[in-house]
């Protein structure tokens with residue numbers, strides 16, 4: 001895997017030249033310099049980035065499915081056009097991210113294969129169903145809201161191609177969050193039935209949204225090293241707390257209730273205190289036992305099979321027009 005022309009030296013027990021390279025690498029990280037694809041990097045740094053960026057790319061692609069489910073049933077033509085554009089944006093995010101991962105020496109085919117054969121992870125959140133139109137509002141508001149909270153610091157990630165991809169992605173995610181909140185606001189200002197629908201969506205999506213940030217810091221196996229390498233800038237719990245602090249007042253503004261009996265404002269700390277997450281549910285979803293895991297993977301596999309003719313046609317065209325392929 002990802003060995004072509006790339007330095008495979010490890011970050012552990014370096015000697016001679018390696019120790020020097022590692023010291024120089026650490027200095028660059030400390031100085032907030034970006035690491036670029038052709039620069040030397042410890043093998044574990046490369047591996048961590050491939051893991052995180054590819055999981056992120058898969059999440060964007062699988063993330064198109066729950067919302068895609070409502071394109072044919074959006075309540076108005078305008079809502080439909082907005083939703084189509086949003087789902088298309090997610091496809092674009094997936095492509096930038098696969099592109100960023102490829103700069104680390106792994107092929108897109110290999111990453112897609114890992115997704116399709118079930119070996120690769122993608123965000124737990126996309127294994128939940130979208131039962132009503134309000135779920136599309138809740139996804140924009142909460143899921144994209146959580147994504148922005150997690151991803152804004154990634155714009156300062158030490159790896160250049162990932163950081164630059166995130167700048168564009170975050171701009172689009174901000175628009176997605178606003179459109180989701182606007183759907184929720186419209187429903188909450190509508191009929192009692194519409195408001196109930198909005199409350200139902202908040203009830204369903206609140207806890208899965210909190211799970212998006214990953215395990216508690218005490219159980220997160222990668223956070224410490226990723227922070228040291230400035231891939232991650234905040235821990236999972238820090239980001240989750242920021243999200244709760246920003247989102248609870250928004251729920252108050254909408255006039256709907258966060259489904260957490262333990263939620264309260266702590267004036268001393270200046271933060272909300274919230275109840276404990278059902279980590280058992282989280283791990284079950286990661287193991288493939290969430291409400292929609294099988295359906296999501298099946299949908300991706302079918303899409304891949306149905307797209308075979310496009311790949312074949314593109315390959316045949318490239319074969320026939322090598323000059324155009326080189327120019328592209």
Ligand code: BYC
Nearest residue numbers: 056059060063122123124147211212213214220221222223
């Ligand atoms: N779901 O040590 P930890 C989007 C895994 S897309 C599934 O804390 P790390 C959007 C984790 O990968 C949202 N798996 O790991 C798209 C690790 O597994 P492995 C996706 C999870 O990497 C469309 C293990 O648990 N965003 O926004 O330091 C429409 C231990 O965790 C989850 C990104 O991918 C989870 N929720 O931190 C709308 C952002 N949480 O690899 C929106 C980039 C943890 O050891 N990724 N795991 O087998 C990250 O920031 C980090 O990778 C995470 C996890 C915070 C997710």
